[in-house]
Amino acid sequence: MANEPLILVSNDDGITAPGIKVLVECVKKLGKVVVVAPDSPQSGMGHAITINKPLRLVEVDLFGEEVLAYQCSGTPADCVKLAVDKVLHRQPDLLVSGINHGSNSSINILYSGTMSAAMEGAIEGMKAVGFSLMDYSYEADFTMAAHVVDVVAAAVLKNGLPADTLLNVNIPKVDELKGIKVCRQARAKWKEDFDERIDPYKRKYYWLTGKFVQMDHGEDTDEWALGHGSASVVPVQFDLTAHHAMGSINSWDLNEKI
């Protein structure tokens, strides 16, 4: 079909992860699907790009005949950049990233490769959505998550998105979904607790572990929605300016010291 929507799919768990397979199946119903995803897991890569080594891009047959798919040796952001420059011949109508194995709610968005693929798409002017299921298991049940993808992806294709805005969609691990709630990012952080070990050569090494600390008691946050059985939809921007802080910093009169 000449006018069918063109849909770019990526993720950060790697092109062989179960979550991206579910996502491809969902959006195949909406248009022509092209996949460009990492050839290995890239969780926690944030918005990293690869500048000190070259990238590989290899066509693979993983999603059936109708789906053009490439694995890339880079980060999720690299995948989207390569898709734009080397794979797609026009701007896609939608970019979806995921379905991530594990939550990307609240502060986790900053560390998330799934969301960096979506954000890179939004920077390129695409309508972009990242989907994450709150279940790290590779055997996770994606039935409910697939239903949320169906509803949100169709709504974004139909309604568009405000300029320079993407969506961060998280789906709780529940048997029955209460609903889909538009939320703000909860204020939270990870309290580090590195696991210190000694290697066979008597040298210390550290594994990053930590505890998620919620500092936000609002009922309008993604954490609240997820904790109460709803999927969360957070509209996200990549203008990081803290506009509300400009007045106080202007009062410092920095120029008097120059």
Added chain:
Amino acid sequence: MANEPLILVSNDDGITAPGIKVLVECVKKLGKVVVVAPDSPQSGMGHAITINKPLRLVEVDLFGEEVLAYQCSGTPADCVKLAVDKVLHRQPDLLVSGINHGSNSSINILYSGTMSAAMEGAIEGMKAVGFSLMDYSYEADFTMAAHVVDVVAAAVLKNGLPADTLLNVNIPKVDELKGIKVCRQARAKWKEDFDERIDPYKRKYYWLTGKFVQMDHGEDTDEWALGHGSASVVPVQFDLTAHHAMGSINSWDLNEKI
């Protein structure tokens, strides 16, 4: 001195880069300095964290006796997390990151390891500032940049910063600085132009290159300030919620489809 400020220093160009040496010299005048920085260049790492392999942390003597310094095998965000959990015994009074060899203005903040170290500090509740000089050369002249560090770091120690806010400071490559301007992040992007090559085994590979595209004609942006000879100071937040977009997305009635 028991009550002197405790200052954490990191960067993304690596602990041996000239820029971090200049930064340490600047802030040594303000208090007790502790350095935790990557053992190799980490440019473009965005807010990546290391979860699939363990980290090393090794004490080094690079900045003289008074400065406790560690090199870390991880990303800039890892460095700050390790500093908090394993090196520092109290919350530092200031975190400074850089001085980066190259600009982190506008959209570059998203890809920047320098700024991710500062942002990780801000998430931890520290007063945090990232400094970048618009000169990629290792032989860059940091005289002007050091002056800006002196002024801004002292002002942050004196005035504090609004909650959950950090500063992105960029310094132009000019002989005489016009001033220091508090700005918003300019709307811009990189237009990808991957350099496609063939390896000795006849397989394609790609180097990421691109062209910076300014899409913002405002005179209140970091790009404008830098282009007119001023240093730019952008207050930055890590709540990425696009609050202005919530109304339109709420109008979609997503729950009717669940």
